[in-house]
Structure formats: structure tokens, C-alpha cells
Amino acid sequence: MRTLAMIRRVFREMLRDKRTLALMFIAPLFILSLVYFLFQGNTTTTASLATRNVDSSMVTAIKNKHITIHDVSSDKSAKTIIREHDYAGMLSQNGDKLTLTLANTDQSKSAVIKQSLQAAQAKLKGQVAATTIKTQAQALQKMQAALGAATHTPVNATADAGNLKAKLGSTSYTTKTHYLYGSKDSTFFNTLLPIMMGFVVFFFVFLISGIALLRERTTGTLYRLLATPVKRGEIISGYLCGYGAFAFIQTLLIVLFTMYVFKIQILGSIWLVLLINVLLAMVALTLGLLISTFASSEFQMIQFIPIVAIPQIFFAGIIPISSLPGWLQPVSYIMPLYYGASSMSAVVQKGVGFMNVLPNLSILLLFAAVFLVLNLLTMRKYRQV
Amino acid sequence: MTEVIKVANLQQGYGKRIILNDINLNINNGDILGLIGPSGAGKTTLVSTIMGMLKPKQGTVTVLGTPMPNRKLLGRIGYMAQTDALYSVLTARENLTFFGEMQGMSKAELQKQIPYATGIVNLNDDLDKYVKDYSGGMKRRLSLAIALLADPELLILDEPTVGIDPELRQQIWKELHRLADEGKTILLTTHVMEDAEQSSYLMMIRGGRAIAQGTPDDLISQYHVNSVEEVFLQAGRDQDAHASND
Numbered sequence: 001m002r003t004l005a006m007i008r009r010v011f012r013e014m015l016r017d018k019r020t021l022a023l024m025f026i027a028p029l030f031i032l033s034l035v036y037f038l039f040q041g042n043t044t045t046t047a048s049l050a051t052r053n054v055d056s057s058m059v060t061a062i063k064n065k066h067i068t069i070h071d072v073s074s075d076k077s078a079k080t081i082i083r084e085h086d087y088a089g090m091l092s093q094n095g096d097k098l099t100l101t102l103a104n105t106d107q108s109k110s111a112v113i114k115q116s117l118q119a120a121q122a123k124l125k126g127q128v129a130a131t132t133i134k135t136q137a138q139a140l141q142k143m144q145a146a147l148g149a150a151t152h153t154p155v156n157a158t159a160d161a162g163n164l165k166a167k168l169g170s171t172s173y174t175t176k177t178h179y180l181y182g183s184k185d186s187t188f189f190n191t192l193l194p195i196m197m198g199f200v201v202f203f204f205v206f207l208i209s210g211i212a213l214l215r216e217r218t219t220g221t222l223y224r225l226l227a228t229p230v231k232r233g234e235i236i237s238g239y240l241c242g243y244g245a246f247a248f249i250q251t252l253l254i255v256l257f258t259m260y261v262f263k264i265q266i267l268g269s270i271w272l273v274l275l276i277n278v279l280l281a282m283v284a285l286t287l288g289l290l291i292s293t294f295a296s297s298e299f300q301m302i303q304f305i306p307i308v309a310i311p312q313i314f315f316a317g318i319i320p321i322s323s324l325p326g327w328l329q330p331v332s333y334i335m336p337l338y339y340g341a342s343s344m345s346a347v348v349q350k351g352v353g354f355m356n357v358l359p360n361l362s363i364l365l366l367f368a369a370v371f372l373v374l375n376l377l378t379m380r381k382y383r384q385v
Numbered sequence: 386m387t388e389v390i391k392v393a394n395l396q397q398g399y400g401k402r403i404i405l406n407d408i409n410l411n412i413n414n415g416d417i418l419g420l421i422g423p424s425g426a427g428k429t430t431l432v433s434t435i436m437g438m439l440k441p442k443q444g445t446v447t448v449l450g451t452p453m454p455n456r457k458l459l460g461r462i463g464y465m466a467q468t469d470a471l472y473s474v475l476t477a478r479e480n481l482t483f484f485g486e487m488q489g490m491s492k493a494e495l496q497k498q499i500p501y502a503t504g505i506v507n508l509n510d511d512l513d514k515y516v517k518d519y520s521g522g523m524k525r526r527l528s529l530a531i532a533l534l535a536d537p538e539l540l541i542l543d544e545p546t547v548g549i550d551p552e553l554r555q556q557i558w559k560e561l562h563r564l565a566d567e568g569k570t571i572l573l574t575t576h577v578m579e580d581a582e583q584s585s586y587l588m589m590i591r592g593g594r595a596i597a598q599g600t601p602d603d604l605i606s607q608y609h610v611n612s613v614e615e616v617f618l619q620a621g622r623d624q625d626a627h628a629s630n631d
């Protein structure tokens with residue numbers, strides 16, 4: 001009941017504060033777009049891709065306006081062909097093994113090729129699945145017809161499906177990627193995006209919830225609230241649910257934006273991406289509320305950003321943790337964003353499932369729980385029961 | 386008559402610093418206790434302790450038969466803080482509703498009580514204005530309306546009359562007297578003598594000690610003076626004389 005009243009109040013205050021709303025919903029998209037343009041490079045680039053012995057269905061699936069395809073038959077090495085013609089990459093097929101060789105001198109071109117290839121594979125899989133279902137349905141119909149007529153026409157459903165598979169080419173290619181320069185980690189935006197997604201959610205939720213509770217402290221309304229029989233837990237849960245709802249909408253917006261505007265493929269489950277972000281938001285919320293205890297003005301709250309928020313991003317995997325100096329590596333284990341961002345990267349880029357990120361998610365939950373308890377304790381300063 | 390507030394041998398402070406010493410107080414229902422003293426004397430500290438926001442360092446505080454601090458008991462106290470604690474992006478009505486809900490009031494009670502509480506402070510016509518558009522005095526009145534809202538047994542008002550014009554002040558006092566006649570108990574702090582004169586019981590605090598306490602008439606005759614103000618001045622001089630003797 002009281003928690004509900006708290007939530008209603010948080011909603012009212014938020015909805016009437018257009019600037020904060022903009023900060024919550026538009027600023028993250030702005031920052032992500034900026035990162036996108038900075039690191040994706042020129043998106044109008046077209047990459048030239050040489051293909052050798054590749055199934056025509058695959059080639060058709062790869063084709064898009066950012067890719068020009070050159071079919072080659074020369075049996076020189078991929079390296080030589082790329083060098084001679086200045087291609088961005090070459091794809092060759094041997095059975096159902098695909099070998100992608102990327103020049104990687106321009107990472108944005110490599111990204112275009114890799115994305116197109118990934119998309120093509122997904123597309124083919126989808127088509128096969130769809131046609132399989134269709135053929136099966138047709139076969140079923142034929143079977144029913146046959147049964148109805150009580151004739152002995154042989155039913156050829158399996159053969160049909162087999163033909164179709166041949167027509168579409170293999171469904172599960174194994175792809176190996178080689179780089180002439182650098183490595184797969186050089187595709188910066190793809191690496192950066194899941195991390196940035198986690199970071200913007202963390203940052204803005206931290207800032208907005210922290211400042212909201214701070215304002216409540218400095219105007220005396222928190223003290224006034226505690227002069228009613230409300231439980232400290234009810235105040236905190238009102239904040240968590242109220243701002244949590246806005247954080248959820250923010251997360252949803254960011255995820256949809258990356259999917260539909262940047263056309264980033266999320267290999268794993270989108271629900272898992274949302275779950276990770278919501279957990280990150282919870283950690284940010286509870287941490288923001290806690291940090292606001294140590295600030296006595298909005299300006300002081302801002303001063304905590306370089307201490308609390310910014311360092312997180314360095315330990316979130318932009319620089320691979322294993323390449324950090326040994327003494328610095330353990331620091332990442334106390335950074336909530338490390339757990340959030342590495343789960344995000346795994347889900348977005350590698351498509352791992354819930355069980356694989358569960359340990360990280362549990363740690364995030366633990367962070368939130370610890371901050372929550374600390375919040376309840378610090379509120380004792382205002383009312384000692 | 387029942388005892389509503391009982392403070393015994395209270396010592397209170399923040400951290401190591403002691404603010405209040407040897408405070409003893411007994412208030413029955415129907416009393417209006419005026420807590421008077423210069424700013425920094427420790428009035429707000431005493432009020433916070435009586436409400437149970439602070440645990441007594443030493444001594445005991447009992448309110449409505451319950452040892453303080455006690456969270457649930459806060460539902461029976463109407464409180465007005467010294468600084469206006471209001472949500473400025475909400476309207477007055479939304480502020481009243483929110484604090485009422487926090488106090489544990491139902492929708493029906495709110496519907497009935499909001500016109501009553503705002504009527505006393507003349508805010509009926511401005512109920513749907515945003516608090517950020519309110520003047521200082523209007524905010525003070527809204528804070529008072531919030532304290533009155535739940536029709537509490539005990540009203541604790543920290544400097545309720547600051548910034549309120551004389552005419553409205555009279556109206557508010559009329560209401561406070563009516564409530565006291567109904568058996569409600571009122572504790573208010575002030576540094577204005579007119580408020581002190583209206584109280585049925587006075588406690589003068591200076592430098593963290595209660596330098597005089599009793600009904601206004603008793604105090605006036607005890608100090609052989611003509612007004613409450615003179616009592617306060619005389620008690621202050623006595624305290625200083627006492628201190629220099631030590």
C-alpha cells in the first residue's frame with residue numbers, strides 16, 4: 001500500500017520532469033549512436049568479397065548493398081587473391097566448410113562482411129526450417145489424400161524434403177575465419193556495443209536515482225517521510241520499483257534501437273539481454289541510492305561519477321581483462337559492470353544461454369542485495385527505528 | 386486525564402556532543418505545550434527525540450504509553466517539521482494525499498479530511514496548484530495542513546507560525562484550542578511570545594537546559610513579573626548568574 005503510493009509519486013515526479021525523462025531515454029540512444037558512428041566508420045562503405053566454390057544460395061543470401069561479390073576460380077591462395085585485387089575478404093567453400101579470409105585493414109569492412117555472412121546463415125537456416133515445415137505439411141496432406149482414396153500411391157515426402165535440402169545447399173556450414181592483419185577482436189563496434197549498452201543503462205540509472213534520493217534528503221522530505229510509520233524497506237522498494245520501471249523502459253528502448261537502427265544481430269535470447277540489463281539497472285539503482293548518502297548536493301553527486309561510474313567501463317572488457325597488468329586484474333571482480341558487460345557480450349556475440357550467464361547474474365543480484373542492505377542501514381541516520 | 390508525553394532525565398546529543406541535559410516533562414491530554422527558547426537551544430532536538438527519530442542518549446521518553454522510539458506510534462502523531470518538506474513538482478492535493486497515505490489513511494478518510502485540513506489554513510482555492518508556485522507562507526500552511534490531516538491524538542509542530550500573517554495565526558490558534566478542548570495534545574516550538582502566551586504549559590529551554598517550566602500564570606507569579614516575556618528574560622539572567630557562581 002505505502003510502497004504503491006511511493007511508486008505512484010515517483011512516476012508523477014518523473015513524468016513531469018521532462019529534462020530527466022530526456023536524460024533517461026534520449027541521452028543513452030544519443031551516446032550509443034555516437035559510438036556507432038565513431039567506431040563503425042563510414043557505413044556507406046561497400047566491401048568487396050571474393051567467393052570461390054560457394055553455394056549460389058549462400059551467395060544470394062550474402063548479397064546486400066554494402067557488399068560487392070566477385071566470383072573467382074583461380075586456385076591461388078586467398079592471401080594472394082586479396083592482395084592482387086585489393087579485396088576486403090574472400091570466402092571459399094569446401095564441402096560444408098566455409099573459410100573466410102579477411103584483409104582486416106579496414107575493420108569496418110570486415111565487420112560488414114562478417115555481419116552479412118552471419119545474417120546470411122541465419123536467413124538460410126530460417127528458410128530451411130520454413131520449407132521443411134511446409135514440405136511436411138504437404139506430405140501430411142498427400143498422406144491424408146492417399147488414405148482417403150485408399151489407393152496405393154507411394155508417398156514421397158522424405159524424398160521431397162531431401163531434394164529441397166540439396167536445392168538450398170547445406171544448412172549448417174562451419175565457418176573458419178582468418179585475418180591477414182589483426183584479429184577478430186579488432187572489430188571494435190561489435191565488441192564495444194554490448195559493453196556500451198550495459199554502461200549507459202548503469203550510468204543513467206545510477207545518476208538519476210541517486211540524484212532523486214539526494215533531492216529527497218536535501219529538501220527534508222526523506223526525514224518527513226520517516227516521521228510517518230512507513231518502513232525504511234517500503235521507501236527503498238518504492239524507489240526500486242518506480243525507477244526500476246523507467247530503467248526497464250530505457251533498456252527496452254536501447255535494445256530495440258540497437259536491433260533495428262544499428263541492425264546488430266543479437267545471437268542469444270533478447271529476453272536474456274533484457275534480464276541482464278534490468279539486473280544491471282538494479283545494481284545501479286541501489287548503488288546510486290547508497291552513494292547519494294555521501295553527497296550533500298547534486299554537484300557532489302556528480303563528483304562521484306569519475307570515482308564510481310567511469311572506472312567500471314575500463315574493467316568491463318573493452319580492454320580484454322587478460323591483457324591488463326596482473327595486479328590490476330582482480331579489480332575487475334569488484335566492478336558490477338564487469339559481470340554485466342561480459343554476460344552481455346557473451347549473449348549478444350556468442351549466443352550463450354541462460355545457464356552460462358547464471359553465475360554472473362547471481363553475482364549482480366548479490367551486489368544489488370548488499371547495496372540494498374547498506375541503504376537500509378544508512379537510513380537509520382534519519383530515524384533510529 | 387491521561388499522560389501523553391513523559392520525558393524523564395533525558396540527555397540527548399549528536400555524536401559526542403551533548404545538546405540537552407536533565408530534561409523532565411509530563412504532559413496530559415488536552416494540554417498545549419509551548420517549547421520556547423532561542424534558536425540553537427535544542428528545541429528541534431527535543432522534538433525529534435519525543436517523536437523517536439533519535440534514541441535518547443540517557444533517560445526515557447514515553448508517548449501515549451509507549452516507550453520511544455517506536456515506528457508504529459508515528460501513525461498517531463501529526464508532525465510539522467521546521468523546514469517545509471514538500472514535493473515541489475506535485476500539487477498541494479497530491480502532497481496531502483501522499484503524506485496521508487504514508488500516515489496510513491484510507492481513500493475515504495482522505496476525501497473527508499483534505500477539505501477540513503486545508504480549510505483551517507485557508508488553502509482550499511489553491512489545492513490544485515503546484516507547490517513550486519507557492520509562496521513561503523503558503524508552504525508553511527500546507528505543512529500544517531499535512532500535520533492536521535489524519536486528525537491525530539498528538540500534534541507536534543516545529544515553529545508552526547513562522548511566516549504566517551496575524552489574522553491567519555489567530556484562526557490557527559482558535560483551531561488548536563478547539564482540538565485541545567476535544568482532548569487532543571499539542572506540542573509546539575516557538576520563539577514568539579504571543580504563541581507562548583496561548584500555551585497552557587510552557588517549557589523554556591536555553592543552552593540545552595530547561596530553565597523554567599509551568600503554566601503561564603504559575604510562572605508569572607513565581608517570578609513576580611507581569612508577562613511571559615519577562616519570565617523568560619528573568620530565567621535567563623538567573624541561569625547566567627548561576628553559571629558565573631560555579
Ligand SMILES: Nc1ncnc2c1ncn2[C@@H]1O[C@H](COP(=O)(O)OP(=O)(O)O)[C@@H](O)[C@H]1O
Pocket residue numbers: 399404422423424425426427428429430431
Ligand atoms: N543533525 C545534527 N547533527 C549535529 N548537530 C546538530 C544536528 N541538528 C542540530 N544540531 C545542533 O544541535 C543544537 C540544537 O539545535 P536545534 O535542536 O535545531 O535547536 P533549535 O531547534 O532550538 O533552534 C545546535 O547547536 C545545532 O547545531
Ligand SMILES: [Mg+2]
Pocket residue numbers: 428429430467543
Ligand atoms: Mg529548531
